Amino acid sequence: MSIRGDTLDRLVIPDETTVEEHDLVTDGDIIIGGQSTVEFGVRGRSVIAGERTVFGGSIESTDDCRLDMWCDVHGNVLVGADAYIGERARIGGQLVVSGDLDIGDEVDIEKGFEASGWIIIRNPMPTIVFLFLYLSHLLRLGEEEAAAEVANEFLGEQDDALVIPRGSHVSDDMWRVSTPGVIGNGCRLHGNIRAASLTVGEDNDVFGSLRTKRCITIGKGTRIHGDVTTRHGTVTVAEGAEVLGDISCGDLDLHDRATIDGAIRASGEMSITNDSIHETM
Incomplete structure (x- = not known):
C-alpha cells in the first residue's frame, strides 16, 4: 500500500487470519481506525487503535500496543514490549507490560497494572494523528524514503497487517465497513x-x-x-x-x-x- 494513500482507507484481512472462539487472531500487526467497535478480543504482533475504539474482549500483542484516548477494553491488555495508553482510556481487566509504559491522565485500569520498564505519565498527541502528521510533513519535504521507514516502524509490513477502517463495527455476526x-x-x-x-x-x-x-x-x-x-x-x-x-x-x-x-x-x-x-x- 502506498504511504501517500490513507492507511485506513480499506478493510484488509491478511493471510491466515482466523476467528478463534471470541478472538480475532493474526500473525501480523492490527491497525484500527478511531470510533470503531470490535466485539472480539484481538491477538497479533503490534496493536494500534484510534480514539474511542471499543474492544469486547482482551488484547494480546507480542510487540507494542498503542491505544489512543477514550479507548475501552472490556478484558485484559497483555503487551510483549512497550505500551502507550491515551488519556481517559479504560481497561476492564489487568494491564501487563513487558517493556515501558507511557500512560495518559485519568486512565481507569480496573484490576491494576504491571510494567517491567519505565512508567511515564503524560498526554502526548494521539498515536495515529501524530503518525500521519509526521508522514505528511516528511512527504512534503520530499523525504519519501524516510517516510517509508517511519511507516514500517509504526505499522510493520502492510502486506501482513490487519486493517480495520475508522467507524467500523466488527462482531461474530457482522463485519460492517464503508470502504x-x-x-x-x-x-x-x-x-x-x-x-x-x-x-x-x-x-x-x-x-x-x-x-x-x-x-x-x-x-x-x-x-x-x-x-x-x-x-x-x-x-x-x-x-x-x-x-x-x-x-x-x-x-x-x-x-x-x-x-x-x-x-x-x-x-x-x-x-x-x-x-x-x-x-x-
Whole structure:
C-alpha cells in the first residue's frame, strides 16, 4: 500500500487470519481506525487503535500496543514490549507490560497494572494523528524514503497487517465497513461482511454472507457459507469456489468448476468460463 494513500482507507484481512472462539487472531500487526467497535478480543504482533475504539474482549500483542484516548477494553491488555495508553482510556481487566509504559491522565485500569520498564505519565498527541502528521510533513519535504521507514516502524509490513477502517463495527455476526475490503488467503472468518466492494482470496472459509454496493471477487477454493449480493456490480467466482447460498448481482462471471448451491439472479450479463472457453449467456 502506498504511504501517500490513507492507511485506513480499506478493510484488509491478511493471510491466515482466523476467528478463534471470541478472538480475532493474526500473525501480523492490527491497525484500527478511531470510533470503531470490535466485539472480539484481538491477538497479533503490534496493536494500534484510534480514539474511542471499543474492544469486547482482551488484547494480546507480542510487540507494542498503542491505544489512543477514550479507548475501552472490556478484558485484559497483555503487551510483549512497550505500551502507550491515551488519556481517559479504560481497561476492564489487568494491564501487563513487558517493556515501558507511557500512560495518559485519568486512565481507569480496573484490576491494576504491571510494567517491567519505565512508567511515564503524560498526554502526548494521539498515536495515529501524530503518525500521519509526521508522514505528511516528511512527504512534503520530499523525504519519501524516510517516510517509508517511519511507516514500517509504526505499522510493520502492510502486506501482513490487519486493517480495520475508522467507524467500523466488527462482531461474530457482522463485519460492517464503508470502504472496500480485501481478504487474503487461508482465512477462517465468522460473520456477514458488508463493504463498498470485496476481493476475497483463495482457500478461505467465510461463515456468513457477502454484501456490497460494487463488485465482489471470490478466489479459488474459497467457500462462502451464505448469500452473495451486490447492488450494481459484477460478481466473479473462480475455479473450485463454493457459494452455499444465493447470488444476486448485475453481471456474473462464473467458472464452470465453481459450485453455487442456491439461486442465481443476474440483472445483466452472465458469463461461464473455464481455462480455454468464455461463453456469454
